[in-house]
Amino acid sequence: MYWNLAMMDWNNTTPDLNLRTNDWNVTTTDWNGLTMVQNVRTLDGNGKTLGRGFIEMLNFLSATFDRKPLKSRILMVLRIMQFIYYPTLAIVAVPANVTTIVILSKEKCGLSRCASHYLVAMAIADLMVIIFDLVLRRIPFAYVEEHHFLEGIPVCNIHAVLLFAATDCSVWFTVTFTFDRFVAICCPNLRSKYCNVKTAAVVLATVTGLSCLKNTFWYFLFTYQYYHRSRHWLCWVKNELKFSPVWGAIEFCHYTLTPGVALILILLLNVLTVRHIAVTSRSRRRLHQQSNRNGTKDPVMKSRKNSIILLFLISGNFILLWSVSMVYSINWRMKLLGYESLYLPLFVMELGYMLQMLGCCTNTVIYVISHSKFREHLKNVVHYPFTPIVKCIKL
Template sequence: MGQNLRTIDWNVTTMGQNLRTIHWTLTTMGHNLRTIGWNVPTTVRNLLDWSNPFWTIQYLYEYYDSLSLEDRIYYAILGMELIYYPVLAAVAVSVNLVTIVILSRGKCGLSKCVTRYLVAMAAADLLVIITDVILRQIPIAYWSQFRFVRSIPVCNIHAVLLYAATDCSVWFTVTFTFDRFVAICCQKLKITYCTEKTAAVVLGTVTVLSCLKDTFWYFMYSSGYMLGNEPWFCAVTPSVMASRIWAVVEALHYILTPGVPFVLILLLNALTVRHILVVSKARRRLRVHSGWESPSDPEMKSRRKSIILLFVISGNFILLWGFFMVYSIWNRMHYLGFYSVYLHEFIQELGFMFQLLSCCTNTCIYAVTQTKFREQLKNAVKFPFVLIVKFIK
């Protein structure tokens, strides 16, 4: 223990272990990786101030030459998270609250059916930001300031709420995509399906099913917080980690969210784009036969915008969720003994960052593209300044 952190790092590498193995060994013993900082001698502890939330930046600076490229990226990302998550929380809470208020007023020129879906999506994203970013990621990033959280025995309840909110956020996007598919491609079904009442029933059903599905996390996790950078943030017993039954349950969880939504969104968007292209070709032929040679066709421009919007939606969802899904499934397979592929921890951190960023972008992609929504947003931004001016006068 009289060696410095650099020597420890090389000794661990020589023994063929990595930081992840040390983490889970200590977790099994009832510790956390970050408690290593309090077990090293005073001279080493003074060299790296473990109570300083920016210790990762200091470590990266002190031992940059001895670290691999993957470790450099990993510690740089950990340092970025200290700023990223608080900023994301502030922006996402503000954006989603404003979106909910503006859409609820019904002055954006959208149908009541569409408005219900967009409000539900914004509300679900807001819950994800609260339960995941504010109550999970920020305490993990600032672990030395939030050590008191370990004494609050509600982690498994927190997990149920977090995963239920995440499922709702993802599946609300799917249900809205299906609603738009019906509205564009199924004119006969549109009359009965694309209604405010149907939207309420669909959203309520998704919410209930998500809550029921995620109750198993209450039994899988313990009630104690781990404050560690892992897919599961509560303390997990070795029997659960090594259990193939729980591995199957967890794999099914990630298949349902976001695996199946990936496929459904791609399929629905592909069918919608195909329908738009077919109708556009028919319209173009009709214009030629009718002798209408005007270069401008407002209808085709509108459909072209719809295609672009659908591709943006699909690309945004898959890109921001892809890292997280791949790493989460691999992580579980790794602990069951499948070592054929190695993925560094920085991929997981990127997965968390991108996945939570989607809570800012999903609603904006659908709603901010609307002209009337932008006008309402401008009015909302100007409103505090208008009040100040009136007060001064």
């Protein structure tokens, strides 16, 4: 079937661009077996594929909007948004994380050295995720319809190990930071022994090593070829392996551990922290009111308040942005194993990936909101390139 999209006549020719558009018969099937058009193929005069373009997808959506079900329309809108969303996110996230690393490494933001080490590690891990996942995976899949050019690069299994290891580090660094703050606030007897730079270095190195070791099995389960027929599969996997109980158990454990177990641990630690703060704050407030006749604020409570705000913002942001992707991944793997408990449309997967990528650049915004000293250093970093120009103008 040919669609008359204003730029084509009924002979499928364009007098201005000398292009002809092939039929829109490339379809995929969602979990209900309903067909929805996924790719838009534009062919030049020689029959070569030009790829799926932003304008072509907009034209196709407008031409078939009324005839498509709601879930298909949402899916197409999200994929159109990704043309702008993913490159913009990469442009913002890379300098934001680099700037965060530079500022926090100076340890002049009023945070403890221990907390600064964890936050720097989180920013480095987020930067690695942006490079390996967003730049080298999401953007190419969003802009290129057929990924044949990737077949000549035999590094997919290595790419998978690096990507999943960086993702694990990003997730579990957040857990270790949450646990560090829990010990600092709720366990005064362990505070001096655990909340120090040496322990932080050991914990971060251990998490990094375990993350790399845990994800080495992807090197042997994946092939070295990129899977170019799907938007989100990374490497080729044999069908007998993909649907085998062994593969299913490994992948199910992978998605359950990261970020499933991590989310549970963060929630549990935050609940315990809130409970401890609610108990100690009341008693400390009463003692401070009795001994304080000048009306001065309690510096300990002020410092604790800043730490709590930072902790809850980071934890809440992580839980909010990772939940959708986690639920869809676990549900999809259970469906492949024959246990379908919940139907989730394909647009939930796209939305989950978009939110997950957003989580790699929001910590900088959190630091700006919660710490005035970080805002001051950020202003200095932004103004630094323009300082020589201002001096030259004054001279």
